[in-house]
Amino acid sequence: xxxxxxxxxxxxxxxxxRTKKTIDAVxxxxxxxxxxxIIALLMWxxxxxxxxFIAAVLTIVVKTIVIPYILFYTVKKTKAQRNVERTMxxxxxxxIALMLVVMGxxxxxxxxxxxxxxxxxxxxxxxxxxxxxxxxxINNKQVLMQGIGVIVIENxxxxxxxxxxxxMPLAVELGVFFDLFVAVxxxxxxxxxxxxxxxxxxxxxxxxxxx
Amino acid sequence: MLAxxxxxxxxxxxxxxxxxxxxxxxxxxxxxxxFVTLCxxxxxxxxxxxxxxxxxxxxxxxxxxxxxxxxxxxxxxxxAAAIYSVSYMRYEVQEKVITRRQLGRYYFFLHFFILTMxxxxxxDNLGLLWVGVELTTLVSAxxxxxxxTQHSLEAAWKYxxxxxxxxxxxxxxxVFFYLSGLNAIAEQPAxxxxxxxxxxxxxxxxxxxxxxGFIFILIGFGTKAGLAPMHFWLPDAHSQAPAPVxxxxxxxxxxxxxxxxxxxxxxxxxxxxxxxxxxLIAFGLFSISVTVPFIMVQxxxxxxLAFSSVEHMGIITLxxxxxxxxxxxxxxxxxxxHSMTKSLLFFSAGNIAQKYHSKYIDRISGVVKAMPxxxxxxxxxxFAVAGAPPFSIFMSEFTIMIAxxxxxxxxxxxxxxxxxxxxxxxxxxxxIRMGFGELPTRIGKKPTDWWMRVAxxxxxxxxxxxxxxxPEFLEKAIHTAxxxxxxxGEGLGQ
Numbered sequence: 001x002x003x004x005x006x007x008x009x010x011x012x013x014x015x016x017x018r019t020k021k022t023i024d025a026v027x028x029x030x031x032x033x034x035x036x037x038i039i040a041l042l043m044w045x046x047x048x049x050x051x052x053f054i055a056a057v058l059t060i061v062v063k064t065i066v067i068p069y070i071l072f073y074t075v076k077k078t079k080a081q082r083n084v085e086r087t088m089x090x091x092x093x094x095x096i097a098l099m100l101v102v103m104g105x106x107x108x109x110x111x112x113x114x115x116x117x118x119x120x121x122x123x124x125x126x127x128x129x130x131x132x133x134x135x136x137x138i139n140n141k142q143v144l145m146q147g148i149g150v151i152v153i154e155n156x157x158x159x160x161x162x163x164x165x166x167x168m169p170l171a172v173e174l175g176v177f178f179d180l181f182v183a184v185x186x187x188x189x190x191x192x193x194x195x196x197x198x199x200x201x202x203x204x205x206x207x208x209x210x211x
Numbered sequence: 212m213l214a215x216x217x218x219x220x221x222x223x224x225x226x227x228x229x230x231x232x233x234x235x236x237x238x239x240x241x242x243x244x245x246f247v248t249l250c251x252x253x254x255x256x257x258x259x260x261x262x263x264x265x266x267x268x269x270x271x272x273x274x275x276x277x278x279x280x281x282x283x284x285x286x287x288x289x290x291a292a293a294i295y296s297v298s299y300m301r302y303e304v305q306e307k308v309i310t311r312r313q314l315g316r317y318y319f320f321l322h323f324f325i326l327t328m329x330x331x332x333x334x335d336n337l338g339l340l341w342v343g344v345e346l347t348t349l350v351s352a353x354x355x356x357x358x359x360t361q362h363s364l365e366a367a368w369k370y371x372x373x374x375x376x377x378x379x380x381x382x383x384x385x386v387f388f389y390l391s392g393l394n395a396i397a398e399q400p401a402x403x404x405x406x407x408x409x410x411x412x413x414x415x416x417x418x419x420x421x422x423x424g425f426i427f428i429l430i431g432f433g434t435k436a437g438l439a440p441m442h443f444w445l446p447d448a449h450s451q452a453p454a455p456v457x458x459x460x461x462x463x464x465x466x467x468x469x470x471x472x473x474x475x476x477x478x479x480x481x482x483x484x485x486x487x488x489x490x491l492i493a494f495g496l497f498s499i500s501v502t503v504p505f506i507m508v509q510x511x512x513x514x515x516l517a518f519s520s521v522e523h524m525g526i527i528t529l530x531x532x533x534x535x536x537x538x539x540x541x542x543x544x545x546x547x548x549h550s551m552t553k554s555l556l557f558f559s560a561g562n563i564a565q566k567y568h569s570k571y572i573d574r575i576s577g578v579v580k581a582m583p584x585x586x587x588x589x590x591x592x593x594f595a596v597a598g599a600p601p602f603s604i605f606m607s608e609f610t611i612m613i614a615x616x617x618x619x620x621x622x623x624x625x626x627x628x629x630x631x632x633x634x635x636x637x638x639x640x641x642x643i644r645m646g647f648g649e650l651p652t653r654i655g656k657k658p659t660d661w662w663m664r665v666a667x668x669x670x671x672x673x674x675x676x677x678x679x680x681x682p683e684f685l686e687k688a689i690h691t692a693x694x695x696x697x698x699x700g701e702g703l704g705q
């Protein structure tokens with residue numbers, strides 16, 4: 001089960017670099033977050049720590065339902081379904097993404113961190129998610145896809161804390177969820193305004209401020 | 212209870228002023244609200260500086276001398292910005308740049324923004340500190356985008372993405388600290404993120420993870436603080452935001468991000484036996500030097516001021532890196548001086564930009580003739596920020612140089628001196644050109660509004676006073692705040 005979830009996380013994230021539709025990316029975010037929730041549930045089952053259960057429930061509510069819904073609504077309203085534009089071509093994107101996967105595994109195996117007993121196996125995946133999220137932001141020219149990159153990074157960090165120490169103290173965890181929720185609301189609201197000011201969501205039109 | 216009041220007051224102010232449908236009442240309400248915040252902050256400062264630090268709600272809220280110092284800065288600049296906003300925004304409404312309805316949203320976000328900065332300074336837990344810093348980015352991005360023009364949206368988007376990604380890396384750094392804390396204080400996992408606890412066991416933490424974590428946090432919060440080379444968002448955001456927001460961004464938001472770095476630095480420097488300071492010196496000097504060409508060749512007034520903020524953040528970082536009692540004293544004195552001077556400068560620049568309908572330096576001349584009060588304040592503040600005596604920034608820059616020489620880092624002090632001389636030359640050239648010269652015929656004489664005069668007099672009086680001599684209570688407060696970073700901050704009376 002553990003390896004299965006990890007595989008789903010990796011494959012779905014890699015698909016981010018192939019898709020041409022923003023709506024697919026939103027679905028990927030939902031799938032990825034569901035994977036995180038399952039991982040937290042598995043760990044809760046093994047350790048019986050209550051705050052892992054709370055984290056899992058929050059992940060399902062906030063990250064798999066509310067955030068994708070907000071993004072879905074934004075995509076529909078800004079008619080951004082089909083305009084994923086990347087700096088690199090499809091082959092280049094996928095190639096670099098695969099290199100990052102290898103690098104993430106390599107880094108994870110050399111960090112020699114004293115992880116938690118049931119979490120250690122996810123360390124590599126967590127680091128890969130952070131890398132791939134950053135690359136999504138660099139590679140994409142469309143604002144919503146950059147926002148999705150931010151969520152992937154946050155997901156990676158969430159998994160990292162789970163892997164190392166079964167998550168942060170509950171108060172911090174709640175704060176991080178709240179921040180992510182506010183961030184998505186603001187990304188959506190800025191996307192609307194960018195769409196109405198520029199009639200497009202492409203960041204190439206936004207390069208006027210220099211020096 | 213004071214601490215709770217401090218956090219509730221800006222929240223209530225923002226919500227009420229945002230909902231209030233009587234416009235004059237809303238203006239007045241938010242000024243009174245921020246005055247209440249200032250009073251509460253002063254009461255907290257008196258308590259913290261005279262007896263001991265505040266610790267409430269199961270260690271959730273913790274205010275020591277350093278936090279209280281930052282809270283005072285936030286509430287002074289916040290109060291001045293609230294007063295200034297009344298007249299600045301009335302003019303914008305009159306010119307039909309924004310509608311009266313949008314103004315409610317502005318008040319809400321402005322006070323919510325102040326609240327988020329207060330949260331950062333009032334927590335003990337590094338994780339919650341991170342949550343606060345992230346919230347400051349999110350809320351202030353809405354303020355940068357407030358005008359909704361193409362340029363302001365571009366600036367806000369760049370700011371949001373750079374800020375959020377940068378801060379995500381800071382979270383990674385905090386995870387490393389948590390890990391090393393868990394290893395050292397195994398019996399209480401909840402305490403492993405608490406600054407006070409980590410600081411106590413700093414010598415036993417794993418140096419490798421702490422160095423990792425510190426670098427990530429320095430890069431992450433450094434992005435927010437505008438340290439070069441992560442400063443690209445800063446001139447855009449500062450030049451596109453409404454002037455009172457630029458004043459708050461530059462005057463205290465950058466300090467708040469630095470505050471996060473310094474908290475972590477205090478731990479890392481003990482663990483790494485004094486080597487963490489080298490990173491700060493490198494980033495500080497680099498930030499100062501990067502701004503030189505941008506200030507010397509600049510065509511936009513507000514961008515010039517923004518680059519000057521990058522420079523001053525570099526100076527503060529450098530001073531903390533130099534360390535020692537004198538270096539830290541200089542750093543916090545400079546933090547205070549920069550907050551006051553830069554917010555004053557943004558107030559007067561905003562006023563000038565409104566009257567000339569332009570931010571471009573070429574189109575501004577004869578400011579002193581057109582607006583005697585604002586013009587003179589602008590000249591005074593600009594020379595003060597460039598570091599001319601007898602203003603307060605000169606005092607703190609001089610202190611930092613001496614501290615550098617005393618600490619045996621003569622090369623750093625000399626480079627620093629050479630760079631600020633260049634910046635002084637660049638800034639004073641443009642400022643004199645704008646201040647004097649022919650008055651364009653399209654601009655008539657305009658008296659400065661009373662709200663603006665009051666708003667400008669608050670920081671102006673403080674910088675004039677501190678240029679001549681540093682009052683005893685301020686000196687004591689700065690010494691106490693600086694001593695927190697050296698481990699003497701466990702309350703004076705305890």
